[in-house]
Amino acid sequence: DIQMTQSPSSLSASVGDRVTITCRASQGISNYLAWYQQKPGKVPKLLIYAASTLQSGVPSRFSGSGSGTDFTLTISSLQPEDVATYYCQKYNSAPITFGPGTKVDIK
């Protein structure tokens, strides 16, 4: 099975900072990669699919890039409401696999 890793596992940044989270697949998955945001006690929310397509209604400060095995999620200007755990997920085929998550908070 394809394994997903994320780095860092957590980060603390200031409001307005540019934040980048990396996700790596153990084998190539083309662009079948999604990113989710989960705020404490809430349901995960789809942010980006197909590696770089912004889900409707998601603020444009979120962006995704990558293909094959290496992917990034970027928040161009961190806002207080972005405090959450972010997960990547590959969905090219079963089994679907999630990364372990990256916890983002405000410094």
Place this chain on the structure above:
Amino acid sequence: QVQLVQSGAEVREPGASVKVSCKASGYTFTGYYIHWVRQAPGQGLEWMGWINPNSGDTNYAQKFQGRVTMTRDTSISTAYMELRRLRYDDTAVYYCARDWNLDYWGQGTLVTVSS
């Protein structure tokens, strides 16, 4: 608007079974796979499997094979996930979600396994 509404919280003893429902509305139920994902307290997301509501075909994560069954009732646009032989470490929030990129999620169902 697309909605997935799940059944309420459950408490079960070890060894028992639980069946969680997921009622879809706002779209054609048979047009999109339903996936089940769980999250243990303080842990990450774990995929359990999918069901194709159109055909009834299923695919389960190896970890759950033999213990999980996913079904659907197209007449009421509802998917079900039954987990048997519950263990303490099955305590988790169970989610249903639509399509391969999980674009819509249910609100989650807390299943607590406790004696």
